[in-house]
Amino acid sequence: MSSSAATATGIGASVLRxxxxxxxxxxxxxxxxxxxxxxxxxxxxxxxxxRARIIGIDTREALKVPGVFAVLTGADMAADGxxxxxxxWEVKQKDGSDMVxxxxxxxxxxxxNYVGEPYGVVIAxxxxxxxxxxxxxxxxxxxxxxxxxxxxxxxxxxIHDGVPGNLAYDWELGDRAATEAALAxxxxxTRLDLTNNRLIPNAMEPxxxxxxxxxxxxxxxxxxxxxxxxxxxxxxxxxxxxxxxHKLRVIAPDVGGGFGSKIFVYAEETTVVWAARKVGRxxxxxxxxxxxxxxxxHGRDHVTHAELGLDADGNFVALKVETTANLGAYLSxxxxxxxxxxxxxxxxxxxxxxxxxxxVHGVYTNTCPVDxxxxxxxxxxxxxxxxxxxxxxxxxxxxxxxLRRRNMIRPEQFPYETPVALIYDTGNYEASLxxxxxxxxxxxxxxRRAASEAAGRKRGIGFACYxxxxxxxxxxxxxxxxxxxxxxxxxxxxxxxxxxxxxxxGSHSHGQGHETTFAQVVSDRFGIPFENVEVVHGDTGRxxxxxxxxxxxxxxxxxxxxxxxxxxxxxxGRRIAAHMLEADVDAVAFEDGQFVVRDSNxxxxxxxxxxxxxxxxNYPTDLEPGFSEKAFYDPQNFTYxxxxxxAEVEVDADTGVVTLVNFVAVDDFGHVINPMxxxxxxxxxxxxxxxxxLLEHGIxxxxxxxxxxxxxxxxxxxxxxxxxxxxxxxVTPCTHNPLGVKGCGEAGAIGSPAAIMNAVTDAVGSNxxxxxxxPEKIWRxxxx
Amino acid sequence: xxxxLTVNGTQHTLDVPENTLLVEIxxxxxxxxxxxxxxxxxxxxxxxVHLDGRAVKSCSMLAGQVDGASVTTIEGIGTPEALxxxxxxxxxxxxLQCGFCTPGMIMRAIDLVAEQPDLDSKAVRxxxxxxxxxxxxYHNIVRAVLHSAGSDQGGAP
Ligand code: FES
Ligand code: FES
Numbered sequence: 001m002s003s004s005a006a007t008a009t010g011i012g013a014s015v016l017r018x019x020x021x022x023x024x025x026x027x028x029x030x031x032x033x034x035x036x037x038x039x040x041x042x043x044x045x046x047x048x049x050x051r052a053r054i055i056g057i058d059t060r061e062a063l064k065v066p067g068v069f070a071v072l073t074g075a076d077m078a079a080d081g082x083x084x085x086x087x088x089w090e091v092k093q094k095d096g097s098d099m100v101x102x103x104x105x106x107x108x109x110x111x112x113n114y115v116g117e118p119y120g121v122v123i124a125x126x127x128x129x130x131x132x133x134x135x136x137x138x139x140x141x142x143x144x145x146x147x148x149x150x151x152x153x154x155x156x157x158x159i160h161d162g163v164p165g166n167l168a169y170d171w172e173l174g175d176r177a178a179t180e181a182a183l184a185x186x187x188x189x190t191r192l193d194l195t196n197n198r199l200i201p202n203a204m205e206p207x208x209x210x211x212x213x214x215x216x217x218x219x220x221x222x223x224x225x226x227x228x229x230x231x232x233x234x235x236x237x238x239x240x241x242x243x244x245x246h247k248l249r250v251i252a253p254d255v256g257g258g259f260g261s262k263i264f265v266y267a268e269e270t271t272v273v274w275a276a277r278k279v280g281r282x283x284x285x286x287x288x289x290x291x292x293x294x295x296x297x298h299g300r301d302h303v304t305h306a307e308l309g310l311d312a313d314g315n316f317v318a319l320k321v322e323t324t325a326n327l328g329a330y331l332s333x334x335x336x337x338x339x340x341x342x343x344x345x346x347x348x349x350x351x352x353x354x355x356x357x358x359x360v361h362g363v364y365t366n367t368c369p370v371d372x373x374x375x376x377x378x379x380x381x382x383x384x385x386x387x388x389x390x391x392x393x394x395x396x397x398x399x400x401x402x403l404r405r406r407n408m409i410r411p412e413q414f415p416y417e418t419p420v421a422l423i424y425d426t427g428n429y430e431a432s433l434x435x436x437x438x439x440x441x442x443x444x445x446x447x448r449r450a451a452s453e454a455a456g457r458k459r460g461i462g463f464a465c466y467x468x469x470x471x472x473x474x475x476x477x478x479x480x481x482x483x484x485x486x487x488x489x490x491x492x493x494x495x496x497x498x499x500x501x502x503x504x505x506g507s508h509s510h511g512q513g514h515e516t517t518f519a520q521v522v523s524d525r526f527g528i529p530f531e532n533v534e535v536v537h538g539d540t541g542r543x544x545x546x547x548x549x550x551x552x553x554x555x556x557x558x559x560x561x562x563x564x565x566x567x568x569x570x571x572x573g574r575r576i577a578a579h580m581l582e583a584d585v586d587a588v589a590f591e592d593g594q595f596v597v598r599d600s601n602x603x604x605x606x607x608x609x610x611x612x613x614x615x616x617x618n619y620p621t622d623l624e625p626g627f628s629e630k631a632f633y634d635p636q637n638f639t640y641x642x643x644x645x646x647a648e649v650e651v652d653a654d655t656g657v658v659t660l661v662n663f664v665a666v667d668d669f670g671h672v673i674n675p676m677x678x679x680x681x682x683x684x685x686x687x688x689x690x691x692x693x694l695l696e697h698g699i700x701x702x703x704x705x706x707x708x709x710x711x712x713x714x715x716x717x718x719x720x721x722x723x724x725x726x727x728x729x730x731v732t733p734c735t736h737n738p739l740g741v742k743g744c745g746e747a748g749a750i751g752s753p754a755a756i757m758n759a760v761t762d763a764v765g766s767n768x769x770x771x772x773x774x775p776e777k778i779w780r781x782x783x784x
Numbered sequence: 785x786x787x788x789l790t791v792n793g794t795q796h797t798l799d800v801p802e803n804t805l806l807v808e809i810x811x812x813x814x815x816x817x818x819x820x821x822x823x824x825x826x827x828x829x830x831x832x833v834h835l836d837g838r839a840v841k842s843c844s845m846l847a848g849q850v851d852g853a854s855v856t857t858i859e860g861i862g863t864p865e866a867l868x869x870x871x872x873x874x875x876x877x878x879x880l881q882c883g884f885c886t887p888g889m890i891m892r893a894i895d896l897v898a899e900q901p902d903l904d905s906k907a908v909r910x911x912x913x914x915x916x917x918x919x920x921x922y923h924n925i926v927r928a929v930l931h932s933a934g935s936d937q938g939g940a941p
Contacts, residue, residue: 016875023883024871024890026818026858033817128801204822204830204884204918256820256884257918289823511882511919676878680924684881687921711827711916719912719922724905748921 009530014676047112050146050704067129074107087331116294186309205256211273228548255510299373342377462758470743491561499607506546507558527593552743643667645751656779685748792860829915881919
């Protein structure tokens with residue numbers, strides 16, 4: 001790596017973002033901004049019931065509405081031979097059997113299982129006509145008793161035929177006997193019951209899709225709000241079987257945030273691309289926010305009992321966790337993996353706990369499917385570990401920072417194999433803890449608490465020392481564990497004849513700033529101006545392949561693929577330069593953008609070599625012309641970002657209102673390419689975590705109606721709900737990728753809920769407060 | 785109904801159904817897609833534009849209410865070559881990630897600074913309360929608005 005941390009645009013520089021100019025001037029191009037000549041509009045028919053049988057759908061009146069072209073139903077889709085929406089991760093149950101999959105047709109056929117589930121679509125010349133048509137469809141439902149409550153779902157009637165106890169799987173990890181024995185002989189056992197509240201992702205851009213069918217080439221194009229267009233194409237092609245991959249192009253243009261919710265393959269985009277051919281014109285759909293609430297995959301929703309055993313010195317000896325995870329009505333694209341492989345494996349946290357056992361019951365309910373939402377399993381794991389550790393410290397009268405420090409894996413113990421199947425490659429947990437304690441002025445906390453007390457408010461402080469596993473890998477292991485796809489990434493670098501560079505990546509940017517950071521990586525590697533590098537992503541027609549953006553994987557996996565491709569180009573460039581300079585290849589080095597012959601004053605600039613590759617006059621005869629290379633990068637391990645988050649809250653005892661007054665996040669993301677962007681990722685994650693801890697809750701009533709179906713009822717964090725954040729980083733470079741990076745997209749949302757709830761419970765002096773810590777709950781806890 | 789309005793300095797006369805929203809006029813009739821729609825309850829502010837110089841949520845104005853009015857959208861305040869100071873501040877302070885809330889935020893922020901030139905962070909947070917951002921955690925948006933207020937008292941073009 002060149003030493004350009006000092007340069008204005010290289011690795012380590014806070015380069016202003018390339019993508020900003022179009023966004024701040026209104027020139028972004030999001031899916032709903034795109035239109036096709038002759039396009040029609042889709043409005044979906046959605047179930048008003050949580051559970052019902054469809055007796056009949058009468059479309060006659062709807063078809064009479066002027067402008068309505070078609071009303072299509074799940075039966076029409078099935079008649080065309082389209083397959084189910086698959087769940088891409090096979091979880092093996094503890095008895096070795098496969099998880100139990102419920103059938104999941106894109107449009108419901110005979111039964112509907114959550115409010116908002118689509119069972120048909122009206123397609124019309126205008127959106128207004130499509131709406132009117134949808135209102136005119138008469139559907140006869142036979143309502144059935146819904147299963148809504150997670151706590152009793154396993155004892156309720158089966159929602160799906162052949163799924164007794166509504167159980168998709170019973171999964172476990174770790175040594176149960178050893179864990180139980182260690183708990184039985186522990187000097188102290190802390191027990192805790194926790195709820196991880198259901199969240200609704202709410203990227204600000206609602207999902208949208210525009211399907212186009214070109215009869216001349218028998219080709220489909222789908223513009224859609226996706227975090228992973230190639231995966232979308234793979235699923236629509238291989239599983240749903242809309243068209244073979246070479247006949248289907250998926251384009252995810254500018255995408256207005258995802259946070260996981262745009263990873264998945266949904267009914268709506270499936271329908272518009274299929275319907276485009278049926279109605280013979282492009283079909284466009286854009287979700288209303290109300291539809292986003294009802295039908296974007298939700299997040300979290302766990303109920304957990306945990307027990308932590310400690311010896312007389314305060315060393316953790318065992319952790320036992322039992323979780324019931326709500327999967328919703330169907331298994332969403334990655335829904336099965338989130339509460340298992342992305343959750344149970346993280347329960348060691350930053351600690352040396354020698355015995356861990358986790359059991360997870362994955363349960364179907366008549367609610368919207370639950371899948372990955374920012375952090376996906378890791379916030380839930382951190383919430384369990386960090387709430388119970390803090391509780392143990394309180395029960396034992398120990399300083400919570402000191403108890404954590406005593407149990408942390410020490411730098412010299414890496415690589416460290418946990419009892420829950422991961423090998424952490426590197427870390428220095430005390431370094432981030434120390435820095436966070438300093439930034440929060442831990443020593444000054446008693447004085448701040450006294451000052452708050454004097455002003456009539458209760459003040460609390462809370463910690464979370466989290467770990468996460470990012471850049472899910474390696475492919476072989478993931479596939480052995482049930483993943484339906486590999487977890488590598490692809491990258492291609494095309495150096496144009498004049499020396500400008502086009503970079504193609506399978507990662508997708510929907511706010512993360514890849515067009516900037518990836519250009520930094522490539523320009524740094526080649527020693528060429530940042531402005532000369534253009535990053536292309538989000539189009540299966542332009543980028544060879546990709547697995548997309550989720551799990552904080554883009555830079556660690558996608559960035560590494562680009563480094564690999566760049567290094568191939570440098571190898572080729574050295575051969576070209578050696579020939580042109582009549583030197584031995586081994587004598588040619590590449591330094592700061594120049595191919596130089598060692599111990600001589602001969603050199604060629606990067607651009608000169610690129611030009612020679614396209615105009616090969618003085619060129620090796622046994623070398624192909626051209627100057628572009630591609631690479632697939634498959635990581636050897638996860639990366640393990642970790643850090644300490646500390647929250648301080650004030651509670652107004654009269655009103656129960658909690659104010660987050662201070663938040664410090666010190667994270668170890670390995671090397672940082674663009675600190676400005678990394679800080680921004682942390683800010684956003686922390687605000688989402690603060691939303692989970694204090695404001696947000698997806699609530700269904702007993703009938704399975706979503707009570708929190710709009711911004712009037714679902715409380716999103718607003719500018720005056722959060723403080724300025726204090727963020728910093730410590731660095732232990734990842735040991736197994738060429739950039740030494742770990743990933744930063746989710747950390748904020750992973751550490752903050754636990755830190756904030758530890759602060760809230762500290763302030764109110766009661767552990768009996770669940771997320772979100774609303775004024776009512778606080779008021780009751782204080783009255784309590 | 786027939787209405788006449790000026791958008792970004794250009795006068796338009798349109799024949800639209802009475803229940804047409806200003807945001808539909810802007811996005812669908814005039815093709816100015818910089819103004820976004822993020823909700824259906826007038827709660828997110830993604831659709832914020834200036835109506836006769838003041839920030840309004842264009843999803844909550846009907847065609848009849850804007851007859852004769854002058855509207856400025858994000859496209860009307862600056863270009864990539866000549867940014868409005870608030871646009872420049874958003875970029876310099878990394879006050880945007882996905883960019884979806886950004887046009888509305890910028891339009892609201894310009895009005896806020898014009899309204900209260902001596903803003904502090906608390907006033908900025910209160911003033912942006914009607915605009916949701918899911919990406920930035922607001923930290924850098926607040927910085928950008930303060931930055932712009934300091935360098936550009938009065939703000940509005
Ligand atoms: S679109 Fe949400 S307030 Fe106008
Ligand atoms: S930048 Fe994405 S919603 Fe604000």
